Amino acid sequence: xxxxxxxxxxxxxxxxxxxxxxxxxxxxxxxxxxxxxxxxxxxxxxxxxxxxxxxxxxxxxxxxxxxxxxxxxxxxxxxxxxxxxxxxxxxxxxxxxxxxxxxxxxxxxxxxxxxxxxxxxxxxxxxxxxxxxxxxxxxxxxxxxxxxxxxxxxxxxxxxxxxxxxxxxxxxxxxxxxxxxxxxxxxxxxxxxxxxxxxxxxxxxxxxxxxxxxxxxxxxxxxxxxxxxxxxxxxxxxxxxxxxxxxxxxxxxxxxxxxxxxxxxxxxxxxxxxxxxxxxxxxxxxxxxxxxxxxxxxxxxxxxxxxxxxxxxxxxxxxxxxxxxxxxxxxxxxxxxxxxxxxxxxxxxxxxxxxxxxxxxxxxxxxxxxxxxxxxxxxxxxxxxxxxxxxxxxxxxxxxxxxxxxxxxxxxxxxxxxxxxxxxxxxxxxxxxxxxxxxxxxxxxxxxxxxxxxxxxxxxxxxxxxxxxxxxxxx
Amino acid sequence: xxxxxxxxxxxxxxxxxxxxxxxxxxxxxxxxxxxxxxxxxxxxxxxxxxxxxxxxxxxxxxxxxxxxxxxxxxxxxxxxxxxxxxxxxxxxxxxxxxxxxxxxxxxxxxxxxxxxxxxxxxxxxxxxxxxxxxxxxxxxxxxxxxxxxxxxxxxxxxxxxxxxxxxxxxxxxxxxxxxxxxxxxxxxxxxxxxxxxxxxxxxxxxxxxxxxxxxxxxxxxxxxxxxxxxxxxxxxxxxxxxxxxxxxxxxxxxxxxxxxxxxxxxxxxxxxxxxxxxxxxxxxxxxxxxxxxxxxxxxxxxxxxxxxxxxxxxxxxxxxxxxxxxxxxxxxxxxxxxxxxxxxxxxxxxxxxxxxxxxxxxxxxxxxxxxxxxxxxxxxxxxxxxxxxxxxxxxxxxxxxxxxxxxxxxxxxxxxxxxxxxxxxxxxxxxxxxxxxxxxxxxxxxxxxxxxxxxxxxxxxxxxxxxxxxxxxxx
Numbered sequence: 001x002x003x004x005x006x007x008x009x010x011x012x013x014x015x016x017x018x019x020x021x022x023x024x025x026x027x028x029x030x031x032x033x034x035x036x037x038x039x040x041x042x043x044x045x046x047x048x049x050x051x052x053x054x055x056x057x058x059x060x061x062x063x064x065x066x067x068x069x070x071x072x073x074x075x076x077x078x079x080x081x082x083x084x085x086x087x088x089x090x091x092x093x094x095x096x097x098x099x100x101x102x103x104x105x106x107x108x109x110x111x112x113x114x115x116x117x118x119x120x121x122x123x124x125x126x127x128x129x130x131x132x133x134x135x136x137x138x139x140x141x142x143x144x145x146x147x148x149x150x151x152x153x154x155x156x157x158x159x160x161x162x163x164x165x166x167x168x169x170x171x172x173x174x175x176x177x178x179x180x181x182x183x184x185x186x187x188x189x190x191x192x193x194x195x196x197x198x199x200x201x202x203x204x205x206x207x208x209x210x211x212x213x214x215x216x217x218x219x220x221x222x223x224x225x226x227x228x229x230x231x232x233x234x235x236x237x238x239x240x241x242x243x244x245x246x247x248x249x250x251x252x253x254x255x256x257x258x259x260x261x262x263x264x265x266x267x268x269x270x271x272x273x274x275x276x277x278x279x280x281x282x283x284x285x286x287x288x289x290x291x292x293x294x295x296x297x298x299x300x301x302x303x304x305x306x307x308x309x310x311x312x313x314x315x316x317x318x319x320x321x322x323x324x325x326x327x328x329x330x331x332x333x334x335x336x337x338x339x340x341x342x343x344x345x346x347x348x349x350x351x352x353x354x355x356x357x358x359x360x361x362x363x364x365x366x367x368x369x370x371x372x373x374x375x376x377x378x379x380x381x382x383x384x385x386x387x388x389x390x391x392x393x394x395x396x397x398x399x400x401x402x403x404x405x406x407x408x409x410x411x412x413x414x415x416x417x418x419x420x421x422x423x424x425x426x427x428x429x430x431x432x433x434x435x436x437x438x439x440x441x442x443x444x445x446x447x448x449x450x451x452x453x454x455x456x457x458x459x460x461x462x463x464x465x466x467x468x469x470x471x472x473x474x475x
Numbered sequence: 476x477x478x479x480x481x482x483x484x485x486x487x488x489x490x491x492x493x494x495x496x497x498x499x500x501x502x503x504x505x506x507x508x509x510x511x512x513x514x515x516x517x518x519x520x521x522x523x524x525x526x527x528x529x530x531x532x533x534x535x536x537x538x539x540x541x542x543x544x545x546x547x548x549x550x551x552x553x554x555x556x557x558x559x560x561x562x563x564x565x566x567x568x569x570x571x572x573x574x575x576x577x578x579x580x581x582x583x584x585x586x587x588x589x590x591x592x593x594x595x596x597x598x599x600x601x602x603x604x605x606x607x608x609x610x611x612x613x614x615x616x617x618x619x620x621x622x623x624x625x626x627x628x629x630x631x632x633x634x635x636x637x638x639x640x641x642x643x644x645x646x647x648x649x650x651x652x653x654x655x656x657x658x659x660x661x662x663x664x665x666x667x668x669x670x671x672x673x674x675x676x677x678x679x680x681x682x683x684x685x686x687x688x689x690x691x692x693x694x695x696x697x698x699x700x701x702x703x704x705x706x707x708x709x710x711x712x713x714x715x716x717x718x719x720x721x722x723x724x725x726x727x728x729x730x731x732x733x734x735x736x737x738x739x740x741x742x743x744x745x746x747x748x749x750x751x752x753x754x755x756x757x758x759x760x761x762x763x764x765x766x767x768x769x770x771x772x773x774x775x776x777x778x779x780x781x782x783x784x785x786x787x788x789x790x791x792x793x794x795x796x797x798x799x800x801x802x803x804x805x806x807x808x809x810x811x812x813x814x815x816x817x818x819x820x821x822x823x824x825x826x827x828x829x830x831x832x833x834x835x836x837x838x839x840x841x842x843x844x845x846x847x848x849x850x851x852x853x854x855x856x857x858x859x860x861x862x863x864x865x866x867x868x869x870x871x872x873x874x875x876x877x878x879x880x881x882x883x884x885x886x887x888x889x890x891x892x893x894x895x896x897x898x899x900x901x902x903x904x905x906x907x908x909x910x911x912x913x914x915x916x917x918x919x920x921x922x923x924x925x926x927x928x929x930x931x932x933x934x935x936x937x938x939x940x941x942x943x944x945x946x947x948x949x950x
Binding site: 112115116118120121123124127128131134137138139140141142143176177179180183186187188190192194206209210213214316317318319320337339340341342343344345346347348349 | 587590591593595596598599602603606609612613614615616617618651652654655658661662663665667669681684685688689791792793794795812814815816817818819820821822823824
């Protein structure tokens with residue numbers, strides 16, 4: 001414990017202390033499981049309030065440098081020389097518990113709608129109504145038709161007409177959410193030699209983590225209107241690509257929507273080079289203007305698209321339901337494999353969703369959410385456009401996310417921890433980058449925070465930016 | 476259409492007609508998708524009631540020889556020269572729809588408790604109580620602690636004490652049922668070179684189907700007190716075995732419980748040969764006498780056991796919950812992978828289960844089920860012991876299943892279809908055999924049928940046996 005806190009510095013005491021202790025751990029090669037300093041020791045040594053020390057210790061723990069045992073103190077954690085998944089782990093830990101923030105923290109990171117928007121009143125009413133019929137409820141609590149409740153599958157085609165997707169109930173598989181459907185796809189095609197899947201960079205890494213369990217991953221940069229189609233075709237010529245994973249509308253994390261011609265080109269290439277498209281239409285319900293986005297499925301002449309759509313965002317995560325529409329020729333294969341790997345899709349929640357859609361609740365709910373989200377997104381963008389050192393990469397036409405570039409080579413990961421220390425949660429760009437390289441991007445989400453909180457959050461960002469602007473070495 | 480129905484024969488008309496039409500398809504090499512005979516044609520040609528013909532057509536369809544298009548007739552299906560999974564498919568099809576039988580059919584095949592036993596009244600009361608607290612319900616409908624609701628994990632250790640399993644809430648992962656937990660394990664260890672898993676023959680093939688997506692499968696015969704430990708060790712000496720999958724109590728399909736010394740030996744070998752044990756304790760709650768079965772987990776000194784236990788059988792499938800206790804050193808790894816592959820474990824149902832356990836409902840419910848199941852099992856065994864051509868392989872001390880051997884080389888698969896034609900559902904042994912070879916076994920389940928139905932079912936079996944007793948060629 002050398003170094004000193006510079007009280008004249010514009011850098012906060014907690015940030016300084018964090019850097020001092022981190023450097024101490026890294027430079028002095030502490031052995032795993034040795035006892036680290038106590039909060040009291042650090043507090044006395046640096047003349048810093050114990051609460052501030054506690055906050056810094058929590059950040060050290062989140063970053064994976066130390067762990068603590070209640071009543072025994074803090075200890076050095078193994079492997080603080082961190083790999084990408086280790087670097088991810090402490091950040092993901094903040095999501096492990098239902099993405100609950102500590103009280104008073106500002107949440108600009110959440111990927112799920114906050115619980116205050118959940119239609120729990122309707123859920124309660126509909127569930128209670130269903131449960132009144134005891135015999136029918138018993139049926140719903142048994143094993144279900146593996147393809148999904150037939151009466152639910154009957155109302156889905158109407159709902160999808162809005163997106164110009166024409167299907168019948170036989171074409172649909174109801175799954176337990178996006179991850180479960182991706183796992184179903186992966187395990188259905190888990191042969192040797194391993195298949196190869198091409199994904200955007202950046203992209204939603206939870207999907208990539210599922211793919212990694214099964215496939216070789218290839219990356220291609222995402223530009224503001226989609227992939228560079230020449231680059232894509234040159235990859236296809238060089239390598240066998242079996243699948244691509246894609247969100248062509250309001251992508252996570254960038255918010256980007258693909259140009260229409262690129263969507264068409266994609267489908268043509270899928271036929272020419274014989275690959276299949278995993279289309280994750282997670283956000284298609286959340287368009288800001290009246291322009292309903294075009295999914296690949298709706299223009300898929302060649303039966304190449306595996307269409308996936310969760311209801312976790314449009315209704316709530318707790319119903320654990322998603323929609324899966326593979327090309328017709330794969331239906332039997334997926335149904336049989338689903339029988340083996342996932343029989344748990346809730347009958348009761350399927351019945352709820354059926355009624356929720358059929359009686360118009362879903363459309364009303366989405367109208368409300370679209371209105372809220374589009375207003376908040378506009379507010380955030382307007383405010384950021386007035387800030388320096390921060391660039392909006394893409395103005396999204398829907399969805400939840402805003403992708404920003406930090407000026408002056410500010411590392412998004414360091415920036416994330418600085419925000420955490422100030423009680424603000426954002427997500428660093430490297431989390432969405434398969435290479436795990438330093439990223440100067442951050443992702444903001446407009447889901448959780450109200451306008452007043454957004455104000456506070458953006459002020460914190462502005463303040464931090466002021467203090468870490470300059471050359472990279474000064475960060 | 477040659478051959479003739481022999482009306483003097485003891486073999487039923489429908490069975491004869493089925494064999495005639497099947498032989499016709501196999502011998503005449505019909506092309507895929509050609510139109511098959513109409514029901515009317517067959518009815519006239521053989522002078523058989525159209526309803527009987529319809530029943531035979533349905534069996535041909537179930538067996539995968541034909542498919543039918545409403546209003547257009549029946550057509551030849553591709554690949555009627557069937558592989559094991561194709562042979563399984565038509566049988567599994569009867570399970571696809573919630574294992575619902577046609578009205579009037581006798582069910583001696585079900586692996587899940589029938590819905591009349593479901594504790595739906597308690598579910599209704601508890602869920603309605605939870606949903607009264609809107610704010611709390613909203614939290615339950617969001618993403619949950621990936622390891623499981625903490626308050627549920629707190630009540631589990633008490634419940635497990637009965638089985639002499641000592642764990643704390645930190646050791647437990649709540650998953651979405653056995654299949655989901657097995658998939659989680661598999662995807663967590665899906666490396667190249669492929670890992671190898673050793674399973675019993677016969678065993679629960681849904682698990683094997685999950686493993687097949689990931690691992691090499693090896694088999695070892697299950698004897699009446701467990702594996703032959705010398706044979707097992709000689710396998711371990713010859714091959715690298717990474718995992719074994721095992722139900723040491725009331726196994727599916729045989730009902731076999733392992734000898735205690737073999738359980739201990741298994742654990743010693745797991746340390747010596749460095750493999751891990753996937754212990755599926757699906758049936759441990761359903762012991763018939765007062766002897767609570769010993770799980771491997773409860774005697775696992777070496778931290779080798781991945782303990783898996785579903786609540787689908789003890790409560791009902793619709794709550795989609797299971798219990799997973801890996802060795803402590805794997806907890807973080809599984810939690811992180813679960814975050815990627817399965818975030819859908821229902822918070823609401825977890826809260827229900829917590830209350831259902833805490834307030835003693837589960838134990839009461841299990842008492843009732845144990846009583847019902849043990850009485851029915853005793854009844855079935857007593858009756859079968861008086862029948863000829865049928866041998867009880869093992870008298871189970873708990874669980875749902877009775878494993879029988881058909882005399883005179885009667886093929887269990889053919890026997891299955893004969894039963895189906897008579898409105899009785901059992902399961903043929905080959906479904907549980909990894910080799911897919913002809914099996915002279917069948918599995919009976921005592922779950923669904925009441926005593927009177929069991930009587931009818933066993934009478935049908937006796938009657939069929941009379942008609943197909945003799946040498947193999949006469950079947």
